[in-house]
Amino acid sequence: MSTDTTGAAPARPLVMSDVAARAGVSHQTVSRVVNGHPNVAPRTRERVQQAIAELGYRPNAAARALVTGSSRTIGLITIDVDQYGPAQTMIGLEQAARAAGYSLSVAILDRAGGLTIAEAVDRFVAQSVDAVVVHTAELQALEALEQVDPPVPLVAVQMGGEGHGSTVTVGQEAGAALAVDHLLELGHTTVHHLAGPSYSVEARRRIQGWRTALARAGAPAGELWLGDWWPSSGHAAGTDLAQRIRAGEPITAVFAGNDQMALGLMVALHEQGISVPGDVSVVGFDDVPEAPYFSPPLTTVRQDFAELGRRGVELVLARIGGEDGGSDLVEPRLLVRSSTGPARS
Amino acid sequence: MSTDTTGAAPARPLVMSDVAARAGVSHQTVSRVVNGHPNVAPRTRERVQQAIAELGYRPNAAARALVTGSSRTIGLITIDVDQYGPAQTMIGLEQAARAAGYSLSVAILDRAGGLTIAEAVDRFVAQSVDAVVVHTAELQALEALEQVDPPVPLVAVQMGGEGHGSTVTVGQEAGAALAVDHLLELGHTTVHHLAGPSYSVEARRRIQGWRTALARAGAPAGELWLGDWWPSSGHAAGTDLAQRIRAGEPITAVFAGNDQMALGLMVALHEQGISVPGDVSVVGFDDVPEAPYFSPPLTTVRQDFAELGRRGVELVLARIGGEDGGSDLVEPRLLVRSSTGPARS
DNA sequence: GTCGCACATGTTAGCGCTAACAAAGGTGGT
DNA sequence: ACCACCTTTGTTAGCGCTAACATGTGCGAC
Numbered sequence: 001m002s003t004d005t006t007g008a009a010p011a012r013p014l015v016m017s018d019v020a021a022r023a024g025v026s027h028q029t030v031s032r033v034v035n036g037h038p039n040v041a042p043r044t045r046e047r048v049q050q051a052i053a054e055l056g057y058r059p060n061a062a063a064r065a066l067v068t069g070s071s072r073t074i075g076l077i078t079i080d081v082d083q084y085g086p087a088q089t090m091i092g093l094e095q096a097a098r099a100a101g102y103s104l105s106v107a108i109l110d111r112a113g114g115l116t117i118a119e120a121v122d123r124f125v126a127q128s129v130d131a132v133v134v135h136t137a138e139l140q141a142l143e144a145l146e147q148v149d150p151p152v153p154l155v156a157v158q159m160g161g162e163g164h165g166s167t168v169t170v171g172q173e174a175g176a177a178l179a180v181d182h183l184l185e186l187g188h189t190t191v192h193h194l195a196g197p198s199y200s201v202e203a204r205r206r207i208q209g210w211r212t213a214l215a216r217a218g219a220p221a222g223e224l225w226l227g228d229w230w231p232s233s234g235h236a237a238g239t240d241l242a243q244r245i246r247a248g249e250p251i252t253a254v255f256a257g258n259d260q261m262a263l264g265l266m267v268a269l270h271e272q273g274i275s276v277p278g279d280v281s282v283v284g285f286d287d288v289p290e291a292p293y294f295s296p297p298l299t300t301v302r303q304d305f306a307e308l309g310r311r312g313v314e315l316v317l318a319r320i321g322g323e324d325g326g327s328d329l330v331e332p333r334l335l336v337r338s339s340t341g342p343a344r345s
Numbered sequence: 346m347s348t349d350t351t352g353a354a355p356a357r358p359l360v361m362s363d364v365a366a367r368a369g370v371s372h373q374t375v376s377r378v379v380n381g382h383p384n385v386a387p388r389t390r391e392r393v394q395q396a397i398a399e400l401g402y403r404p405n406a407a408a409r410a411l412v413t414g415s416s417r418t419i420g421l422i423t424i425d426v427d428q429y430g431p432a433q434t435m436i437g438l439e440q441a442a443r444a445a446g447y448s449l450s451v452a453i454l455d456r457a458g459g460l461t462i463a464e465a466v467d468r469f470v471a472q473s474v475d476a477v478v479v480h481t482a483e484l485q486a487l488e489a490l491e492q493v494d495p496p497v498p499l500v501a502v503q504m505g506g507e508g509h510g511s512t513v514t515v516g517q518e519a520g521a522a523l524a525v526d527h528l529l530e531l532g533h534t535t536v537h538h539l540a541g542p543s544y545s546v547e548a549r550r551r552i553q554g555w556r557t558a559l560a561r562a563g564a565p566a567g568e569l570w571l572g573d574w575w576p577s578s579g580h581a582a583g584t585d586l587a588q589r590i591r592a593g594e595p596i597t598a599v600f601a602g603n604d605q606m607a608l609g610l611m612v613a614l615h616e617q618g619i620s621v622p623g624d625v626s627v628v629g630f631d632d633v634p635e636a637p638y639f640s641p642p643l644t645t646v647r648q649d650f651a652e653l654g655r656r657g658v659e660l661v662l663a664r665i666g667g668e669d670g671g672s673d674l675v676e677p678r679l680l681v682r683s684s685t686g687p688a689r690s
Numbered sequence: 691g692t693c694g695c696a697c698a699t700g701t702t703a704g705c706g707c708t709a710a711c712a713a714a715g716g717t718g719g720t
Numbered sequence: 721a722c723c724a725c726c727t728t729t730g731t732t733a734g735c736g737c738t739a740a741c742a743t744g745t746g747c748g749a750c
Contacts, residue, residue, distance in 0.1 A: 013496065015736060026700050031738060039697060058471040062416060063736035065407035067705050073450075082432045091427060094453045098460065103472065105418075106451045108439045115443065126403040127448065151358065231638040260635060267638045290605060293576040293612045295640045360706060371730050376708060384727060408706035412735050 014057045023051035034059055065128045074102050074316060075124030077117060078135040079109040083229070084288045085305045089135055089157065092309020100317055105129060109136065117144045125150050131316045133157055137202040153319035157312040158202070166319060167327045168311045172202055175301040175332035176209025177216075179255045179283040182299070182334055184217050186281065187343035188253035192222040194237050194265060196229050196257040206257055206285065223251075227261045234261030238268025245274055252280055252343050259284035259291050259300055266294065266339065277341035287335055297337035304330055359402045368396035379404055410473045419447050419661060420469030422462060423480040424454040428574070429633045430650045434480055434502065437654020445662055450474060454481065462489045470495050476661045478502055482547040498664035502657040503547065511664060512672045513656045517547055520646040520677035521554025522561075524600045524628040527644070527679055529562050531626065532688035533598035537567040539582050539610060541574050541602040548602055551630065555600060568596075572606045579606030583613025590619055597625055597688050604629035604636050604645055611639060611684065622686035632680055642682035649675055 016034075020027040025044060032040050033048040040048075051057075065071035074097050080086045094104045105127060107120040117134070124132050131153040134145060145156070155166040183191045193210045196203030207224065214221060225240075227233030234256060245251050256262035262284035266276050276282055276296060284291060284300035291298040311328050318324075361379075365372040370389060377385050378393040385393075396402075410416035419442050425431045439449045450472060452465040462479070469477050476498040479490060490501070500511040528536045538555045541548030552569065559566060570585075572578030579601060590596050601607035607629035611621050621627055621641060629636060629645035636643040653675050660673060 017736090027736090028701080028738080029699060032699090035738080039699090041698060044698080058467060060411070060736055061472045062407050062410035063705090064738075065705095066405070066411050066707085066736080067738045069705080071407060081426070082429065082436060084427065087427045087432045091453055094451060095455070095459065098452070103468065104451050106435075106439060106449050107443070108436055110440070114440065122403060123448065127406045231635055235638065263635060263638050267640065270640070290576055290608060290635060293580065293608050295612065295615070362706085372706090373708080373731080374729065377729090380708080384729090386728060389728080405706055408735090409708080410735095411706080411737085412708045414735080 013060075014055055016057075016059065019048065019051045019055055019057050022055060023048045069128060070130050071128040072102050073105050073127065073129045074313070075105045075107065075120075075127065075129040075132045076135065077107050077109060077120045077124075077132065079111075079138060079141070081108060085158075085286055085303065086135060088305030089309040089312075092306035093133060093135075093157075093312055094309075096310040096313035097316075100313060102130065102313075109138075109141065111138075117141050118148055121148050121150050121154070125152065130320055131155065133312050133316060135312075137200045139199050139201050139204075142201060153316060155312060155315045155319060157308055166315050168308060168315055168330065169327065170303045170308060170330045170332055172205035172332075173209030173212060175285065175303065176206045176255065177213035178301050178332065178334040179285070180210055180213035181217070182336065183253040183255065183281055183283060183340065184213075184219060186253075186340060188281065189250070189343070190214060190219045190222045191253045191255050192224070192251060194225045194227050194234060194254060194256045194261055196227060196261075198226060200229075203257055210255060227257065229258055229260060231260045231264035231267075234264025234266075235268045236264075237261070238265035239272065241265070241280075242269055242272030242274050245279065246272070253282075253340075254280060255283045255285075257285055259286045259288045259294075259298060262298055262300070262339070263290075263294055266296075266298075270295070276339055279344065281340040281343075283340060291335075292337060294339070296339050299337045299340040300335055302333045302335050304332075358405075359400055361402075361404065364393065364396045364400055364402050367400060368393045414473060415475050416473040417447050418450050418472065418474045419658070420450045420452065420465075420472065420474040420477045421480065422452050422454060422465045422469075422477065424456075424483060424486070426453060430503075430631055430648060431480060433650030434654040434657075437651035438478060438480075438502075438657055439654075441655040441658035442661075445658060447475070447658075454483075454486065456483075462486045463493055466493050466495050466499070470497065475665055476500065478657050478661060480657075482545045484544045484546055484549075487546060498661060500657060500660045500664060502653055511660045513653060513660055513675065514672065515648045515653060515675045515677055517550035517677075518554030518557060520630060520648065521551040521600065522558035523646050523677065523679040524630070525555055525558035526562070527681065528598040528600065528626055528628060528685065529558075529564060531598075531685060533626065534595070534688070535559065535565045535567045536598045536600050537569070537596060539570045539572050539579060539599060539601045539606055541572060541606075543571060545574075551602055572602065574603055574605060576605045576609035576612075579609025579611075580613045581609075582606070583610035584617065586610070586625075587614055587617030587619050590624065591617070598628075598685075599625060600628045600630075602630055604631045604633045604639075604643060607643055607645070607684070608635075608639055611641075611643075615640070621684055624689065626685040626688075628685060636680075637682060639684070641684050644682045644685040645680055647678045647680050649677075 016027040016030050020030045030048055033045050078086055097104050109115055121132055133155050135157045157168045180191050195207050225237045227237060256265055262282050266282055269276055274280055284298045287300045287302035291300050308330050315328060361372045361375050365375045375393055378390050423431055442449050454460055466477055478500050480502045502513045525536050540552050570582045601610055607627050611627055614621055619625055629643045632645045632647035636645050656673050
């Protein structure tokens with residue numbers, strides 16, 4: 001319907017020589033100004049900058065990428081961005097990347113296998129990205145990652161194990177230990193664990209941290225259930241738990257692998273007439289924004305996801321700059337609210 | 346035969362003429378095969394495809410973008426991806442885009458003003474994106490959008506008003522009406538509304554829908570409070586509300602602008618000894634995954650965010666293909682759970 | 691005054707690809 | 721047999737930019 005020639009929008013996109021013509025210099029001088037090259041006379045630089053501003057010129061990224069081999073773009077491979085943690089991490093990543101002058105290209109894996117890690121890396125390489133950041137805790141995906149050897153830096157964020165390339169990770173074991181120690185200090189004999197799914201490396205690390213903390217304190221081993229991160233699996237576990245408690249089993253403390261499962265768990269317990277924290281204390285993991293408004297407000301382990309993203313970019317930049325960039329760790333923190341209390345004597 | 350096939354990372358990236366040499370054709374023939382050009386002899390095509398497979402060749406996206414002016418990339422400008430809706434929408438968008446052979450480049454706005462819409466669009470244009478999708482309900486951002494006239498299709502997703510270019514939107518008024526009518530049918534005299542912040546176009550549309558539905562039913566106008574989408578603002582509103590109820594005000598039904606505020610509201614009510622739905626019925630908006638596990642399980646209006654993303658891509662593709670692509674609407678749906686009940690007589 | 695050298699600017703080539711045109715080979719109609 | 725015409729393939733140019741080299745200019749050292 002509308003023809004796109006409304007004064008401001010030029011029919012032919014502006015190129016460097018348009019700016020050059022206007023400033024009365026060669027296109028190469030414009031290039032030097034654009035790239036902050038030192039050997040340009042101040043007056044010339046000013047004229048060029050003015051011409052750029054007047055024309056509203058932006059250099060063509062594709063041409064730049066072609067000649068330099070770098071697109072000033074970082075590729076992010078992620079999963080489950082509809083969950084709080086991955087979404088926060090992505091925000092931290094994007095903002096840090098942008099602050100450093102990089103754009104973010106995103107590929108979202110799905111559990112249905114629509115896109116494999118190798119394909120995603122491949123695509124990014126063809127796009128001339130300067131680095132790839134992988135954010136997933138999927139065991140399978142991480143194993144696949146080992147096979148990939150891209151010609152650009154690859155950094156993993158939040159992965160549990162030590163993998164190919166650089167890694168930023170939250171101290172999952174430390175976080176689990178925080179939860180367990182808190183519960184033990186409140187006088188609970190042992191702590192049971194409702195873990196995330198087995199394909200998740202994070203879930204495994206938390207299980208490991210839980211076991212270790214229990215052992216270190218000399219407490220008897222607790223029981224382990226597996227959920228799928230979602231509230232419904234917490235609810236199922238809670239229903240089962242409640243029946244066993246009413247049957248007389250001495251279960252008084254549960255550490256849930258994330259806040260959403262803790263929510264489902266507490267709701268099920270409540271439905272079955274079990275009091276939290278009166279009868280059972282519950283600790284979550286993540287500290288989602290809703291956690292303070294659960295019933296009762298949830299004691300949980302906070303992970304600083306945005307910081308994770310920022311560190312990831314730092315690592316990327318170090319690697320792009322040729323530095324080695326080893327592993328980096330973000331420490332979690334315990335937030336005590338009202339879902340935990342002293343053990344019933 | 347020098348068996349230096351794939352295996353190790355090649356020192357020099359593969360280019361089209363490497364493939365051409367291996368297949369014994371010219372680079373242009375390779376280009377034709379890669380782009381599915383019709384006039385290539387079947388045998389030749391096969392040989393070339395085999396060479397591509399053996400070498401693991403991927404065309405350089407920057408060179409392609411430079412010569413064609415298209416990078417097969419869609420730029421997404423979004424905000425609040427840490428909230429459920431925007432994150433889901435992004436997932437729908439990314440998957441539909443990838444299915445159509447496009448990549449997604451992401452810019453995340455922040456309320457602090459780190460990046461303006463105009464800058465983001467500008468950046469994307471310099472990146473030769475084929476289209477820009479804007480996903481925000483920020484009034485300010487949408488106004489700024491009116492000033493922008495990019496040389497590529499721009500489609501807005503979820504915006505309330507009719508703006509420049511194409512639009513996909515959820516029927517906000519219809520959703521609000523769903524909530525109000527449900528409450529009215531249960532016998533409540535009127536419905537009060539805890540709305541989202543005033544800068545949000547969505548919040549405004551829901552307010553409008555709420556008012557209209559009330560008026561249409563001949564119900565007296567309800568009271569309006571403004572929150573900020575987060576649970577804490579719902580909690581504050583709920584605390585205030587509870588006191589007024591205990592003072593005798595006849596408040597029995599509240600429609601919250603989103604589920605998180607509904608959560609905060611219900612918790613505050615509960616803390617103050619007001620029963621939901623016994624004393625007050627509450628309806629949310631969004632249907633986050635936690636909603637069935639709130640206390641009580643929340644009656645809410647579901648928005649299909651992933652579908653929104655998919656439709657957005659459809660619209661984009663239509664626009665890229667030169668079609669007009671008008672507005673498109675996704676209809677919300679009411680999910681009745683346990684936070685609503687008949688009015689107390 | 692003349693040389694040397696640093697700085698400022700211009701000129702040229704080429705990144706890897708696609709588009710346009712050119713050339714070669716095959717087919718059928720007369 | 722010839723030519724018209726289609727299909728298949730190759731050759732060339734150029735997208736917009738940066739890197740490398742070439743040229744021009746000014747100024748201090750001798």
